[in-house]
Each structure stands twice: as structure tokens, then as C-alpha cells.
Amino acid sequence: MTAAAAHPQKLSAVVFDWAGTIIDFGSCAPMGAFVKLFRQYEIDISIEDARGPMGMAKWDHIQALGRLPHVAAQWQARHGKPFTDSDVDTLYEVFTPMNAAIVADFADFIPGALEAVQQIRARGLKIGSTTGYNRPIMDIVTPIAARAGYVPDNLVCAGDLVAGRPSPLMMYRSFADLGVWPASSVVKVDDTGVGIEEGLNAGTWTVGLAVSGNGVGLPLADWQALPADRQQALRAAATEKLKASGAHFVIDSVADLLPVLDEIENRLKAGQTP
Structure with a gap:
């Protein structure tokens, strides 16, 4: 392994979860x-x-x-x-x-998800995906997502490998599918604690999503109808759980991801790793 490969200066891929991350606000x-x-x-x-x-x-x-x-x-x-x-x-x-x-x-896209993916691709990064859903369920979801313009570069489902989350095996398969390495050049984005642990166990950066996923667990309209103080209380509780799982960063949803990727690349350039 070269020094440049061991200490990458920029990101190579972002691996997303599905429900609560890209689709299905509230993971309902x-x-x-x-x-x-x-x-x-x-x-x-x-x-x-x-x-x-x-x-x-x-x-x-x-x-x-x-x-x-x-x-x-x-x-x-x-x-x-x-x-x-x-x-x-x-x-x-x-x-x-x-x-x-x-x-x-429940296959509607989370607001800002498609735009975030488009901007990540424009940066030259690969888009990976892992999910707790099995293949029969994803055989329904993926065509719906594709018609709306979301076609990640790979898909690893629960049941594809001998162990799922929080093991790193689905992430390892993603590295191989995408042809990316080292792990420190990859970001895992997920709304659940075990999804964050999946990334950590694989050696990647991790970004938790507090509002759009399982932590708050509300459909978009229900979330938007809440008063600001109640939103903040739910956001804070979900954020704390994701941080307790080890998330390097916690944001509301994928719509807020791009500045975090900038920060991670700044850390890589400074010689930092996950």
C-alpha cells in the first residue's frame, strides 16, 4: 500500500442506507x-x-x-x-x-436526497448502498427509485452475506463492488445506530441522520406540523442516540450532507482518519 493510498486526500465514495436515509421519511x-x-x-x-x-x-x-x-x-x-x-x-x-x-x-424520496446524490456524483464519487431489507423487498423498491432517477452503483441487501449489520460485511462487499479503498476514503450515511456501527466496523467515516429516519420516526407532514420546540426536543434525542453509536457527524437529513463531505475532505488533507 502506498502512503497516498493509506492516507487519502479526498473521498472516493458515499454509501447510503435506504429507508429513512434516501426514501421513506421517518422510516415508516x-x-x-x-x-x-x-x-x-x-x-x-x-x-x-x-x-x-x-x-x-x-x-x-x-x-x-x-x-x-x-x-x-x-x-x-x-x-x-x-x-x-x-x-x-x-x-x-x-x-x-x-x-x-x-x-x-413508502417509497417517496426524502427532500433533497436526489439533489444531494447528483452533486456527489458531480464530484466524481461513487454511490453505494446497503440495506436491512432483503432482495424480495428491494426488487420492489429499486425500480421505483430508478424511475425517479436514483440508481446507486451497487446494492447489498440483508441476507446477501452471512451476517448483516452491525458487522462490516455489507460495507466490505460495497468496497469490492465499487472498487474503492482505503476505508478512510468512504463515508457511510445512515439513520440507525446499527447502520452507523456498520460503517465504524468497516473503518469508514459515518454520518447519522437524526430527523429523516428512525430516531424521530415521523412522516414528513407530521414532522413539519410540530412546533419548533417539540422538533428540537426530538432532534436532540435522536442526535444523542446516533452520537452514542459513534457517528462522526449528525445532521437532519441527506439534504445537509454536502458541507459535511467538505469537512471530511479537509480532515483527510490534514492527515486525519476515522
Whole structure:
């Protein structure tokens, strides 16, 4: 490895999450599906419960929900046995078509996302993408995004590799797909803690999105209808969670990303790395 490669002077790629980052303001598509899924098995979970593991592969997400003490207790009481991985398999098979049936209704772009991507491409950077959605769900989402003009240079889905977030494997696949290195020349942009950890574990810069994604968890119209003080309280809470996950920067949405990329490149030129 050359010194220039070990200490890049500029960025080579930005890898985006999907829901809550590029599309689906508030990351709302999976929430009702998770609640409906567990209700189908006579288990009550809240939207707050459902949001907890957001960003994980959906199989892992279901497993994490089933391990919540109050959910595990309900499962034992209703079904007479502990919640096991075979139950996760069963619920996952039900969840995928359930989520796929509604995901198209939540595929609107987050304001400023397409413009940000266009400006990043104009800088000569690659655009990567990883997601907690599996291939069947993304087979619905990607054509909708493409018709609106969003076609990233790669896509790595949950289930493509042996482990999803917070492991770095989807990011490693992105490096290979995009032909970019070292990791310090790449930025991961995500609205979830495990998505930030995915980037950190891969050695990239990380940018958390506080308002547009899972942290606030509100559709755009609902967010815009809030008074400024309530918006600030929700923003602050979401920001704190992303910082606790290790995000190098936290902004409201991708619309605010370009100045952060400038700052990261300034840090690279000063010899700093993630």
C-alpha cells in the first residue's frame, strides 16, 4: 500500500442506507408490518418496540423483538414454549410478503436526497448502498427509485452475506463492488445506530441522520406540523442516540450532507482518519 493510498486526500465514495436515509421519511414502512406480524400470533408490541432494532436485517430484527422480556413472556404464555429461532424463521416468512405489500407506499424520496446524490456524483464519487431489507423487498423498491432517477452503483441487501449489520460485511462487499479503498476514503450515511456501527466496523467515516429516519420516526407532514420546540426536543434525542453509536457527524437529513463531505475532505488533507 502506498502512503497516498493509506492516507487519502479526498473521498472516493458515499454509501447510503435506504429507508429513512434516501426514501421513506421517518422510516415508516416496516413499523406497522412488525406490529401486525406479532399481533397475528397474539403478541402485542408497540411501535417503539418495533423501532428498537431498526437497521438490522429483518430476520435479526424479528429475533431481537422476540427476545424482549415482555414479548418473550407473552410468547411463552400464548404458545406454551419459549420463542426460538425456528419461530423467527416462521415469522420471517410471513413478514417478507407483508412488508413487500406496503413498501411501495413508502417509497417517496426524502427532500433533497436526489439533489444531494447528483452533486456527489458531480464530484466524481461513487454511490453505494446497503440495506436491512432483503432482495424480495428491494426488487420492489429499486425500480421505483430508478424511475425517479436514483440508481446507486451497487446494492447489498440483508441476507446477501452471512451476517448483516452491525458487522462490516455489507460495507466490505460495497468496497469490492465499487472498487474503492482505503476505508478512510468512504463515508457511510445512515439513520440507525446499527447502520452507523456498520460503517465504524468497516473503518469508514459515518454520518447519522437524526430527523429523516428512525430516531424521530415521523412522516414528513407530521414532522413539519410540530412546533419548533417539540422538533428540537426530538432532534436532540435522536442526535444523542446516533452520537452514542459513534457517528462522526449528525445532521437532519441527506439534504445537509454536502458541507459535511467538505469537512471530511479537509480532515483527510490534514492527515486525519476515522
